[in-house]
Amino acid sequence: MLKPVNVFEYEKQARECLELAIWDYYQGGSDDEITLRANRSAFENIRLRPRVLVDVSTIDMSTTVLGSPVQMPLLIAPTAFHRLAHYDGECATARAVDAAGSLMVVATFATCSLESIAAVCDTNRLWFQLYIYRDLIVTEELVRRAEAAGYRAIVLTVDAPRLGRRERDMRNAFALPATMSIANFSTSGYAGSYIPEPAIVTWQTLEWLRSATTLPIVLKGIMTRNDAQLAVAHGIDGIVVSNHGGRQLDGTIASIEALPEVIEGADGRCEVYCDGGIRRGTDVLKALALGARAVLVGRPTLWGLAVNGEEGVRHVLQLLHDELALAMSLAGCPTLQDIQASLLKNA
Numbered sequence: 001m002l003k004p005v006n007v008f009e010y011e012k013q014a015r016e017c018l019e020l021a022i023w024d025y026y027q028g029g030s031d032d033e034i035t036l037r038a039n040r041s042a043f044e045n046i047r048l049r050p051r052v053l054v055d056v057s058t059i060d061m062s063t064t065v066l067g068s069p070v071q072m073p074l075l076i077a078p079t080a081f082h083r084l085a086h087y088d089g090e091c092a093t094a095r096a097v098d099a100a101g102s103l104m105v106v107a108t109f110a111t112c113s114l115e116s117i118a119a120v121c122d123t124n125r126l127w128f129q130l131y132i133y134r135d136l137i138v139t140e141e142l143v144r145r146a147e148a149a150g151y152r153a154i155v156l157t158v159d160a161p162r163l164g165r166r167e168r169d170m171r172n173a174f175a176l177p178a179t180m181s182i183a184n185f186s187t188s189g190y191a192g193s194y195i196p197e198p199a200i201v202t203w204q205t206l207e208w209l210r211s212a213t214t215l216p217i218v219l220k221g222i223m224t225r226n227d228a229q230l231a232v233a234h235g236i237d238g239i240v241v242s243n244h245g246g247r248q249l250d251g252t253i254a255s256i257e258a259l260p261e262v263i264e265g266a267d268g269r270c271e272v273y274c275d276g277g278i279r280r281g282t283d284v285l286k287a288l289a290l291g292a293r294a295v296l297v298g299r300p301t302l303w304g305l306a307v308n309g310e311e312g313v314r315h316v317l318q319l320l321h322d323e324l325a326l327a328m329s330l331a332g333c334p335t336l337q338d339i340q341a342s343l344l345k346n347a
């Protein structure tokens with residue numbers, strides 16, 4: 001197969017590499033996949049207003065996220081079950097992230113244990129995604145293990161009190177093959193009790209989590225100004241504006257459309273990131289112009305992993321890095337500080 005020249009070509013090649021049930025699990029959204037499609041079309045409807053005659057001979061896109069330096073404002077969103085794409089699973093992804101100088105949010109539902117992932121990369125590049133379980137002792141033990149392994153933040157996913165209706169998975173009777181496990185649970189003897197439904201997770205639970213760890217806490221799945229205001233009132237350190245890649249409530253606005261009001265609600269009191277439908281350097285540029293500190297990609301990582309393991313993820317990150325550098329050059333923005341709202345239509 002020809003080496004892909006963009007993320008969409010990775011998507012096409014990944015389709016060839018994966019059996020249908022896995023492809024559908026990775027690719028799918030909930031219900032009618034309206035939000036899934038909106039995440040892409042919203043980016044296509046945002047138009048840029050480039051500046052010219054700016055010295056763009058050097059492009060600097062390095063930044064920090066919650067104090068951790070990253071070489072680009074593009075991070076890896078937590079996605080479950082990487083070993084379905086490649087035998088080395090999350091460890092391969094983590095090595096690629098390390099080489100790219102990015103940062104990975106490791107999913108609770110990883111198919112490599114959080115400790116084994118931490119062993120293969122600089123742990124300054126790792127945050128841990130958490131679901132709250134009915135049994136808070138299970139939850140707390142996961143937090144302790146992430147702390148002990150050197151993870152730098154806890155990313156609590158708040159848009160999944162129940163799982164969205166993924167009809168592709170229902171049709172395929174999707175399940176993990178017997179040769180794989182949710183490694184974080186099987187190593188600690190909790191196999192089987194991991195399913196969070198119907199855990200009761202409210203702002204009070206968040207107060208419990210705040211008191212249970214000194215790590216920074218990021219809420220993933222905030223979509224409104226009101227919830228952003230509540231998040232900062234509860235001492236949250238970061239927000240990921242996200243609709244879970246269109247996999248939870250179908251019919252929501254695209255996450256990039258929610259970004260401006262969340263930024264207003266956060267009012268500069270915490271960092272705000274965004275995920276959903278980022279496939280091009282210009283998408284990153286648009287999200288940053290709307291005020292995101294960084295963006296995250298979900299499915300593109302899985303496509304890279306499926307096509308060529310660690311190398312594939314590394315190349316996907318390189319493509320997005322290079323596209324962003326070019327987009328910054330052509331927009332007249334040599335640094336991240338130059339990327340302002342005035343870059344967008346109607347600003």
Ligand SMILES: Cc1cc2nc3c(=O)[nH]c(=O)nc-3n(C[C@H](O)[C@H](O)[C@H](O)COP(=O)(O)O)c2cc1C
Nearest residue numbers: 026077078079080107157244245276277297298299
């Ligand atoms: C296959 C798959 C599994 C996912 N698993 C999780 C998960 O375990 N926890 C979580 O918070 N988000 C999960 N997500 C959502 C991603 O973190 C992210 O919000 C979304 O994929 C971003 O959209 P994109 O795929 O269009 O880049 C998953 C997404 C996909 C596609």
